[in-house]
Amino acid sequence: MNQTSPGRFTLLGLSNVPYLQVIYFLAFLTMYLMMLSGNFLLVIVVRINPELQTPMYFFLSNLSIVDISFSSTIVPKILINILAMDRSISIVGCALQMYFHLALGSIECIILAVMAYDRFAAICRPLHYNTIMNKQICATLAVGTWSMSFMNSAIHVFLTFYLPYCKSPYIYHFFCEIPIFLRMSCQDTWLNEIGMYVGAGFIVLCSFILILTSYVHIITTILKIRSSQGRQKAFSTCASHLTVVVIFYGTIMSVYLRPLSAYSPETDKTVSVLYTAVTPMVNPIVYSIRNQKVKNTIKRKQTRK
Numbered sequence: 255m256n257q258t259s260p261g262r263f264t265l266l267g268l269s270n271v272p273y274l275q276v277i278y279f280l281a282f283l284t285m286y287l288m289m290l291s292g293n294f295l296l297v298i299v300v301r302i303n304p305e306l307q308t309p310m311y312f313f314l315s316n317l318s319i320v321d322i323s324f325s326s327t328i329v330p331k332i333l334i335n336i337l338a339m340d341r342s343i344s345i346v347g348c349a350l351q352m353y354f355h356l357a358l359g360s361i362e363c364i365i366l367a368v369m370a371y372d373r374f375a376a377i378c379r380p381l382h383y384n385t386i387m388n389k390q391i392c393a394t395l396a397v398g399t400w401s402m403s404f405m406n407s408a409i410h411v412f413l414t415f416y417l418p419y420c421k422s423p424y425i426y427h428f429f430c431e432i433p434i435f436l437r438m439s440c441q442d443t444w445l446n447e448i449g450m451y452v453g454a455g456f457i458v459l460c461s462f463i464l465i466l467t468s469y470v471h472i473i474t475t476i477l478k479i480r481s482s483q484g485r486q487k488a489f490s491t492c493a494s495h496l497t498v499v500v501i502f503y504g505t506i507m508s509v510y511l512r513p514l515s516a517y518s519p520e521t522d523k524t525v526s527v528l529y530t531a532v533t534p535m536v537n538p539i540v541y542s543i544r545n546q547k548v549k550n551t552i553k554r555k556q557t558r559k
Contacts, residue, residue: 262342267335267428268523279336285531286329292538293318296548303551309387310376313369314541316396320365321534324358327351328429328530335428348430349415355429357407359506359529360457364399366499367461367468369541373495374468378475406453413446427523429530433509434522454510462503469496498533498540505529 268278296318300311331351335341343351375386414432420440427434432450436443469492476492479485505528 262344263348263423263425263430264342265331265335265425265428265430267332267341275336279333282329282332282336282531285535286325286333289321289325289531289535289538292535293322296538299548299551306548306551309372309392310369312392313365313372313396317362317365317369317541318538320358320362321537324355324362325531325534327354327358332428343430345415349411352414352430352432352435353407353411355530356410356432357404360403360406361399362502363458363461363506364403366502367464368395368399370465370468370495370499374471378471403457406457410446410449410453413449417441417443417446427526429526431509431522431526433512450510454507458503458506458510462499462507465499465503495540498536501536502529502533505533 267275269275297315300306300315328351331343372387375383379386410432414435417435417439418441419435419438421438425434425438432446436446436450472492476485505525508525509522
């Protein structure tokens with residue numbers, strides 16, 4: 255491996271074992287292609303079907319765009335580093351990767367919460383749904399989510415790279431992430447840690463609480479449905495959504511809300527794979543591809559062709 259030049263870091267990746275590198279390359283390439291196919295398909299289907307011009311599908315489209323962008327900030331670099339001899343990355347490149355990764359991850363957290371609230375409004379407040387989730391409110395929520403997340407990310411990245419780094423330039427990870435850089439600094443990072451916990455706590459925990467609260471009300475309403483088939487279908491949908499939410503939020507919280515003293519390189523790599531590659535691939539399947547309206551739109555287009 256080449257020595258790192260001044261002003262650059264070296265991403266050590268997942269493994270240096272040749273056969274494992276082949277396995278990782280094929281696994282990440284497969285997941286990335288499936289993620290792109292599923293999310294692009296969802297965006298196109300929502301765009302071409304007037305029946306899907308509703309708040310739920312508006313936020314699903316936003317989620318797909320976020321997933322494509324979120325995964326694309328990390329996975330292509332992983333694939334290149336597995337093949338390349340030189341795994342170094344410039345400070346600017348590292349900062350940009352960290353900036354977009356953090357911002358897009360925050361957006362996904364909030365959008366998942368907004369989607370849960372949308373389902374709450376549709377199931378628990380059906381008569382007021384059009385008032386609660388009108389076009390203006392949806393647009394405001396989307397713009398506010400993107401703006402707040404990118405501003406929050408800019409603050410954290412600036413504070414992170416303002417720190418001096420006098421330790422080894424080797425990063426025991428496959429991308430640039432804040433907790434790792436805080437451990438690499440030779441200066442006291444308590445202010446950065448507090449900022450990270452406050453930011454993550456506000457965005458992640460508040461979003462997660464909103465999701466749980468929404469689903470408690472949703473499940474309570476579902477239990478009142480007399481039809482056993484209707485209850486089973488509703489519970490199946492809720493279980494799928496909650497599975498993705500638990501995986502995404504659980505992994506995010508284990509990285510950003512855990513004390514730095516409990517840091518483990520191997521564990522963090524495994525956890526990061528789940529929310530950078532697996533969740534963006536699974537999201538369109540769980541949230542959309544299983545949806546009958548989406549499947550009907552795809553079938554109609556295939557029949558016309």
